[in-house]
Amino acid sequence: MIKLSRPDKPQFLTDNEATWNVALTAAVEQFGGYKDIPKAQKESLTKHYRHDNIKLPLFAAAHDKCAYCECKPAQGGSYIQVEHFYPKSLYPEHCFDWHNFLPVCARCNLAKSNFDTKLTPIINPYEDTPKEYLRVSLAKLKPLNDKGRVTIQEVNLNADRLIKIRTELMTDIQILTEDIAEQITEYHEEQTPTKQNRKKLKLADLVERVEDFKQPQEIQSFFCEQIIQDDDDYLAAKAILAA
Ligand SMILES: [Zn+2]
Numbered sequence: 497m498i499k500l501s502r503p504d505k506p507q508f509l510t511d512n513e514a515t516w517n518v519a520l521t522a523a524v525e526q527f528g529g530y531k532d533i534p535k536a537q538k539e540s541l542t543k544h545y546r547h548d549n550i551k552l553p554l555f556a557a558a559h560d561k562c563a564y565c566e567c568k569p570a571q572g573g574s575y576i577q578v579e580h581f582y583p584k585s586l587y588p589e590h591c592f593d594w595h596n597f598l599p600v601c602a603r604c605n606l607a608k609s610n611f612d613t614k615l616t617p618i619i620n621p622y623e624d625t626p627k628e629y630l631r632v633s634l635a636k637l638k639p640l641n642d643k644g645r646v647t648i649q650e651v652n653l654n655a656d657r658l659i660k661i662r663t664e665l666m667t668d669i670q671i672l673t674e675d676i677a678e679q680i681t682e683y684h685e686e687q688t689p690t691k692q693n694r695k696k697l698k699l700a701d702l703v704e705r706v707e708d709f710k711q712p713q714e715i716q717s718f719f720c721e722q723i724i725q726d727d728d729d730y731l732a733a734k735a736i737l738a739a
Pocket residue numbers: 562563564565566567573600601602603604605
């Protein structure tokens with residue numbers, strides 16, 4: 497999970513949210529609660545938040561990744577949905593609240609379900625800096641504090657599918673850092689500045705390929721950044737390139 501910037505609220509939402517809220521509130525009152533509104537009626541009252549004018553800018557600003565598990569539909573994830581950080585079933589007044597929307601994959605959405613995040617807060621990637629709550633150990637995320645622990649548990653951030661993807665990425669990165677280690681050894685063995693510079697170019701290319709894994713548009717970028725920043729060979733290469 498990485499920190500995200502919330503895009504500007506779509507004009508379409510600004511123009512319509514009051515009308516949608518009035519209709520939903522009336523139904524909640526009429527039936528005595530959100531959960532008691534008949535299914536078809538509930539669907540027609542709430543579906544607006546999934547409109548393309550709302551979901552497309554929301555998804556694009558998160559690099560079309562799930563805001564929680566950092567998967568993409570084609571890379572270990574399921575399709576992305578507009579999720580309500582505060583569940584709309586518990587807080588229907590936030591059903592059309594732009595600040596309550598998160599782009600989240602169907603699997604994370606299902607895991608989180610109706611968990612009451614007002615009562616027990618979890619990480620909100622728009623408001624919180626995830627690395628203050630989570631760390632990496634092998635292919636797992638581990639909590640740094642209570643909020644991190646609840647988030648891992650309620651969103652299932654160590655699901656088997658995620659462990660599998662992270663293990664593959666860890667291997668891909670390790671292959672590159674082993675190449676880096678070899679290049680560093682050869683760099684130190686070179687006798688002339690010209691030959692050393694040639695090795696430096698190769699090192700720079702490998703470092704760039706490693707750093708690609710932690711770019712925000714890539715899947716599991718939080719996880720990859722954490723393992724890269726602790727890698728001794730990567731750090732040694734950076735030191736040589738900075739010299
Ligand atoms: Zn997800």
